[in-house]
Amino acid sequence: xxxxxxxxxxxxxxxxxxxxxxxxxxxxxxxxxxxxxxxxxxxxxxxxxxxxxxxxxxxxxxxxxxxxxxxxxxxxxxxxxxxxxxxxxxxxxxxxxxxxxxxxxxxxxxxxxxxxxxxxxxxxxxxxxxxxxxxxxxxxxxxxxxxxxxxxxxxxxxxxxxxxxxxxxxxxxxxxxxxxxxxxxxxxxxxxxxxxxxxxxxxxxxxxxxxxxxxxxxxxxxxxxxxxxxxxxxxxxxxxxxxxxxxxxxxxxxxxxxxxxxxxxxxxxxxxxxxxxxxxxxxxxxxxxxxxxxxxxxxxxxxxxxxxxxxxxxxxxxxxxxxxxxx
Amino acid sequence: xxxxxxxxxxxxxxxxxxxxxxxxxxxxxxxxxxxxxxxxxxxxxxxxxxxxxxxxxxxxxxxxxxxxxxxxxxxxxxxxxxxxxxxxxxxxxxxxxxxxxxxxxxxxxxxxxxxxxxxxxxxxxxxxxxxxxxxxxxxxxxxxxxxxxxxxxxxxxxxxxxxxxxxxxxxxxxxxxxxxxxxxxxxxxxxxxxxxxxxxxxxxxxxxxxxxxxxxxxxxxxxxxxxxxxxxxxxxxxxxxxxxxxxxxxxxxxxxxxxxxxxxxxxxxxxxxxxxxxxxxxxxxxxxxxxxxxxxxxxxxxxxxxxxxxxxxxxxxxxxxxxxxxx
Numbered sequence: 001x002x003x004x005x006x007x008x009x010x011x012x013x014x015x016x017x018x019x020x021x022x023x024x025x026x027x028x029x030x031x032x033x034x035x036x037x038x039x040x041x042x043x044x045x046x047x048x049x050x051x052x053x054x055x056x057x058x059x060x061x062x063x064x065x066x067x068x069x070x071x072x073x074x075x076x077x078x079x080x081x082x083x084x085x086x087x088x089x090x091x092x093x094x095x096x097x098x099x100x101x102x103x104x105x106x107x108x109x110x111x112x113x114x115x116x117x118x119x120x121x122x123x124x125x126x127x128x129x130x131x132x133x134x135x136x137x138x139x140x141x142x143x144x145x146x147x148x149x150x151x152x153x154x155x156x157x158x159x160x161x162x163x164x165x166x167x168x169x170x171x172x173x174x175x176x177x178x179x180x181x182x183x184x185x186x187x188x189x190x191x192x193x194x195x196x197x198x199x200x201x202x203x204x205x206x207x208x209x210x211x212x213x214x215x216x217x218x219x220x221x222x223x224x225x226x227x228x229x230x231x232x233x234x235x236x237x238x239x240x241x242x243x244x245x246x247x248x249x250x251x252x253x254x255x256x257x258x259x260x261x262x263x264x265x266x267x268x269x270x271x272x273x274x275x276x277x278x279x280x281x282x283x284x285x286x287x288x289x290x291x292x293x294x295x296x297x298x299x300x301x302x303x304x305x306x307x308x309x310x311x312x313x314x315x316x317x318x319x320x321x322x323x324x325x326x327x
Numbered sequence: 328x329x330x331x332x333x334x335x336x337x338x339x340x341x342x343x344x345x346x347x348x349x350x351x352x353x354x355x356x357x358x359x360x361x362x363x364x365x366x367x368x369x370x371x372x373x374x375x376x377x378x379x380x381x382x383x384x385x386x387x388x389x390x391x392x393x394x395x396x397x398x399x400x401x402x403x404x405x406x407x408x409x410x411x412x413x414x415x416x417x418x419x420x421x422x423x424x425x426x427x428x429x430x431x432x433x434x435x436x437x438x439x440x441x442x443x444x445x446x447x448x449x450x451x452x453x454x455x456x457x458x459x460x461x462x463x464x465x466x467x468x469x470x471x472x473x474x475x476x477x478x479x480x481x482x483x484x485x486x487x488x489x490x491x492x493x494x495x496x497x498x499x500x501x502x503x504x505x506x507x508x509x510x511x512x513x514x515x516x517x518x519x520x521x522x523x524x525x526x527x528x529x530x531x532x533x534x535x536x537x538x539x540x541x542x543x544x545x546x547x548x549x550x551x552x553x554x555x556x557x558x559x560x561x562x563x564x565x566x567x568x569x570x571x572x573x574x575x576x577x578x579x580x581x582x583x584x585x586x587x588x589x590x591x592x593x594x595x596x597x598x599x600x601x602x603x604x605x606x607x608x609x610x611x612x613x614x615x616x617x618x619x620x621x622x623x624x625x626x627x628x629x630x631x632x633x634x635x636x637x638x639x640x641x642x643x644x645x646x647x648x649x650x651x652x653x654x
Contacts, residue, residue: 203538204531204571211530240579244531244571252567254592258585258635265581308585 006122007047007325010113010146011038011318012099014178014280014288016235017219018242019141019154021199021209028141029163031199032212033156035219036145037290039178040171040318044107046095046114047325048122054090062096077115077139084135085123093119099313100182108193112139113146117321132321133164140193149320151223153216171317174226175293179300180313183259183285190253192283201250208241215241228292232271232278235290239280246283257285259308266306275299333449334374334652337440337473338365338645339426341505341607341615343562344546345569346468346481348526348536355468356490358526359539360483362546363472364617366505367498367645371434373422373441374652375449381417389423404442404466411462412450420446426640427509435520439466440473440648448650459648460491467520476647478550480543498644501553502620506627507640510586510612517580519610528577535568542568555619559598559605562617566607573610584612586635593633602626 013036021031057075059066066074078091093115097107116136120127127135129148137144138160145152148167151174157163199205215238222230246253260281267279267289277291277299291299293316300312340363348358384402386393393401405418420442424434443463447454454462456475464471465487472479475494478501484490526532542565549557573580587608594606594616604618604626618626620643627639 203534203568207530207534236579237575237577240571240574241530244567244575247567248564248571250564252563254588254595256588257592258588261581261583261585261588265584268581 004122005047005049005327006118006323007045008114008118008121008321009043009045009324010110010117010321011040012042012044012107012110012315013038013142013145013152013318014290015142015145015282016231016280017212017215017238020196020242020245021205022141022196023156025197027160027163028137029159030141030154030156031205031209033216034142034145034154035168035216035223036142036152036154037176037178038146038149038152038171038318038320039315042099042110042313042315043318044095044097044110044114045324046093046111046118048115048118049092050087050089050122051092052089054092057090058092060094073139074115077112077135078119080135080138081116081119081123081125084120085125087123091119091122108140109142109146112136112143113321115139116143116147117323121323121326129320130164130166133166134160137163141196147321150317153220167320168220168223171319174223174317176317177291177293177296177299178315179289179291179296179303180315181259181263181287181289181303181306181309182311182313183257183263183287183308184310190283195246195253195283198249198251198253199245202245202248204241204245204248208245211241228276232276232290235278235280243281255281255284257308259306260285260287262306262308263287263289263303266302270299270302331449332374332376332654333445333650334372335441335445335448335648336370336372336651337437337444337648338367339369339371339434339437339642340365340469340472340479340645341617342469342472342609343558343607344539344542344565347523347569347572348532349468349523350483352524354487354490355464356486357468357481357483358532358536360481360543361469361472362478362480362495362543362550363469364478364503364505365473365476365498365645365647366642369426369437369640369642370645371422371424371437371441372651373420373438373445375442375445376419377414377416377449378419379416381419384417385419387421400466401442404439404462405446407462407465408446408450408452411447412452414450418446418449435467436469436473439463439470442466443470443474444648444650448653456647457491457493460493461487464490468523474648477644480547494647495547495550498646501550501644503644504618504620504623504626505642506616506618506623506630507642508586508590508614508616508630508633508636509638509640510584510590510614510635511637517610522573522580522610525576525578525580526572529572529575531568531572531575535572538568555603558617559603562605562607570608582608582611584635586633587612587614589633589635590614590616590630593629597626597629
């Protein structure tokens with residue numbers, strides 16, 4: 001069995017139509033489809049080596065040796081790869097992000113997309129994009145959307161085989177910028193993995209899911225047509241629907257912080273003033289302020305003047321997960 | 328036809344289970360029943376005189392002569408009273424609140440409850456409590472809850488006759504305090520009268536209404552049992568359900584301000600520390616922090632230390648609408 005060391009890179013992504021809740025928690029088959037944009041420049045680098053000399057899997061994350069839950073989640077993914085490849089070796093995994101974890105930028109998405117690619121290639125598995133997307137999904141649902149490039153749709157599907165993401169349009173299709181207003185670097189109290197199983201405890205989740213095909217259709221068309229006004233309206237509605245579910249689940253979760261609302265109100269006001277911007281928020285307090293590229297520096301400058309904003313990260317549409325080194 | 332001058336007083340109320348959306352906008356037959364507590368000490372005084380010498384209705388609100396929409400809404404109520412009483416005279420109405428208007432304390436509730444009582448008595452109509460509550464409802468839905476005393480339930484009903492409020496328990500039944508954290512004295516951008524017709528543009532309103540009988544049952548029982556934990560849980564859930572509808576209607580409305588969230592997070596934290604408190608927010612940015620009376624000064628002190636809080640108003644359970652002067 002030949003194995004080697006592979007390093008892969010994958011972007012974070014920001015959902016325009018959100019993933020929240022599963023119809024199958026084990027396989028991470030989502031309650032509804034979702035649409036996202038890869039965030040170029042906000043990425044995870046992951047290096048994987050299967051090594052017959054290791055007594056167990058090893059995980060180093062941003063320079064820190066990991067044990068417990070993070071290692072178990074990575075080992076579960078490695079087990080899937082080992083099963084597919086008929087491989088028995090343990091693996092050494094080194095992973096690093098160039099953005100802060102657990103603050104609402106989907107670090108688990110880029111991490112599991114990069115891990116899927118690096119581990120499957122290190123095990124000499126030849127997976128196509130759909131196969132890689134499916135594999136990434138089993139580690140973290142939204143990771144399946146960080147496998148293809150640019151603007152991406154994850155078709156919910158009904159079983160493992162038909163639940164994966166594909167590119168709606170390449171990164172160069174539409175010059176959008178995500179100005180991420182970082183509100184807090186505190187680690188969030190409830191991760192999205194723990195949040196998904198709560199979705200159906202909200203009286204709103206069924207209504208949110210039932211309406212999803214309509215929203216997906218509008219969002220898909222807005223991207224294909226490069227229609228910013230249509231995108232802005234459906235992105236903000238979908239965001240508020242997801243957080244409406246989250247804040248009415250049992251237990252209730254409030255990811256928004258005061259500065260989150262400051263940005264939401266400011267963005268709403270700026271748009272009425274003619275600036276092409278909209279907001280969306282993942283499972284954390286940060287606000288992703290999406291705008292057309294010619295207005296990005298204006299938007300970033302304005303965001304900096306708001307109280308409670310610690311930093312602004314910007315990202316343009318990013319490419320697919322890719323191998324950056326093999327040896 | 329004998330008429331005279333009557334002054335009535337009515338409390339504001341805070342809804343524990345919220346009214347949002349109508350099945351009949353004209354008559355203000357609500358989509359779901361609601362439960363509230365009258366706010367003793369936060370009241371409207373309204374004086375009404377029917378006068379054959381007046382060429383049209385006159386309204387003075389907090390010392391300011393009114394025209395346009397506020398006058399029309401009062402005249403519509405006076406028309407109903409004139410029709411019931413067979414009276415043709417115009418009226419002079421003087422009304423004043425002892426709390427700021429349009430910031431999320433239901434000034435229209437206390438105003439229309441007081442107007443209904445003063446106007447009907449000035450026209451020599453003898454309405455019982457249910458009749459007065461029905462009449463108040465036609466001016467402002469939640470006004471029907473400011474007619475009976477203490478803890479009040481508004482049965483939604485299906486038509487004018489069966490949609491009115493009654494007392495679940497008198498004010499002395501349970502020593503609760505509402506510490507109202509005033510976040511902003513700016514007049515809100517969308518009044519609740521304009522908000523109600525938007526309710527069904529939210530994908531969530533039907534689910535919220537369908538679940539209402541369950542919430543009403545829990546809240547009613549929590550009040551009868553004086554069970555604060557049960558009350559806190561259902562009050563906060565119901566609040567988040569209403570705001571979930573509001574922020575996903577078309578157009579989207581965000582009544583919460585940054586300091587609103589500051590208080591919501593603080594109250595959640597304080598409750599986990601053992602303090603019997605919960606939050607609820609009407610159609611505005613202020614937070615009503617409900618607590619058991621022995622903890623009210625502690626809660627008020629803590630609220631004062633939070634950033635963005637302009638003032639704290641406190642209220643204990645209030646009595647019914649009442650006549651305070653006739654001549």
